[in-house]
Amino acid sequence: MNVYFFNWSTSYEQTMVRYLVKNYGVKNVFTPRKIHRLHQKFKFLGLTSSRIAKSHIAKKLNDIKSDDLLITHDSNIFFGVNKDVIKHLDCKKILLLRNPVSREFVDSAASLFDKIYTFEEGRSLELGVDYLPQFLPVGYKEAKTYDAFKLEARQPRCFFLGRDKGRIAYLTQLAERLEKAGCEIDFSIVKDKTSQGESPYYVDQEFEYSYSFLKTVMSDVVVDIVQQGQTGFTLRILEAIFLNKKVITNNAELAHSEFYSPERVFILGSREWQEISAFLAGNPVPLDPDLLYKYSPDNMLNTITESLGDAALAH
Structure with missing residues (x-):
């Protein structure tokens, strides 16, 4: 066959x-x-x-x-x-x-x-x-080659990439809060028909996937903001779990996922913002290879x- x-x-x-x-x-x-x-x-x-x-x-x-x-x-x-x-x-x-x-x-x-x-x-x-x-x-075989990749000690880098879809105000506010918490912001929000005004985070077009994946590799935290009613996991979430990155998200579904832990996932609206410093300073335990293979x-x-x-x- x-x-x-x-x-x-x-x-x-x-x-x-x-x-x-x-x-x-x-x-x-x-x-x-x-x-x-x-x-x-x-x-x-x-x-x-x-x-x-x-x-x-x-x-x-x-x-x-x-x-x-x-x-x-x-x-x-x-x-x-x-x-x-x-x-x-x-x-x-x-x-x-x-x-x-x-x-x-x-x-x-x-x-x-x-x-x-x-x-x-x-x-x-x-x-x-x-x-x-x-x-x-x-x-799976390629993702495993990134296991040994180590980032140099620095302030946590938070990465977001996605189309605007009316999320610019929310993402801008989140970026400001993360910056105050000591994070480096690496947000790329692709303009679409919902985009209005100017933003330092706007980009005109999406990146090639190999480049955006490298951005995830070089980050400490993946930011994943979903729209109301959206279910399932985005590619950014899957990249994060394969690369053992922390996740900040508004997707409450992740609390019920088999890869959830409070050290790995910070769900906005479900935890107090005062906990963010401890979350950023922590290190999630790498997931079992059999679980990663599933995705x-x-x-x-x-x-x-x-x-x-x-x-x-x-x-």
Whole structure:
């Protein structure tokens, strides 16, 4: 059985896929832009795109056999000709729901896939899909190489990276409080449609994932501020637990996570701010390697292949 990752194209997705290609021999395939443009022309003329999809499969994806596995995500399965390509591919197909979606979305996608997973454990029953832990883009074997990395003694560096999403006022206030507590602030807030005015923390675009990951490596504390109603763990949280960094967050869910300890996680609104100095001075105990493996792309690949009755590729 060969495993194909379909349309994983962002910086952090490519980080993960390159690791899996190198270590487990998976393959990475895309739908070219010219195929989507042709789809738009057919749509304008009132013609079906099934013919385009079948032609693309015959020319570019003909190595995919019935016992192979295709893994994709929710971001673009209904974009352009992708739905028809997935529909007409004769292989096992898996969909990973990385974003909050509705039951209607799941129902519309269900006929295309053999199995659907969500990263939101609390919504798996509601959506009628299986739960799969969120995973770090950096592979388990690569993340372990940072175990011996030690930061020089200095004031605690607090790192935040994310889109504004209306959080600028909250983050600015938090930065001021952390600075007064003796921290060095390394906040990069990416401007979006909610952004107003000026801020020393604003940046115009996101960083490449390799650079943002290095920022986490060089920090002491990861700041993770989620929006109301957001569940699950962000990539920053996973980076923090793999790299044994402390976390300051407003995500109360973390108090119930298997990697929580008061030395590792400071939940805003649940603890007195007066405790922050002791928190910043402490050192969390490194987590058990088996627990970290659970949140790795290696485990994701292993879980999916075994669920379909195939031998595990990742060990």
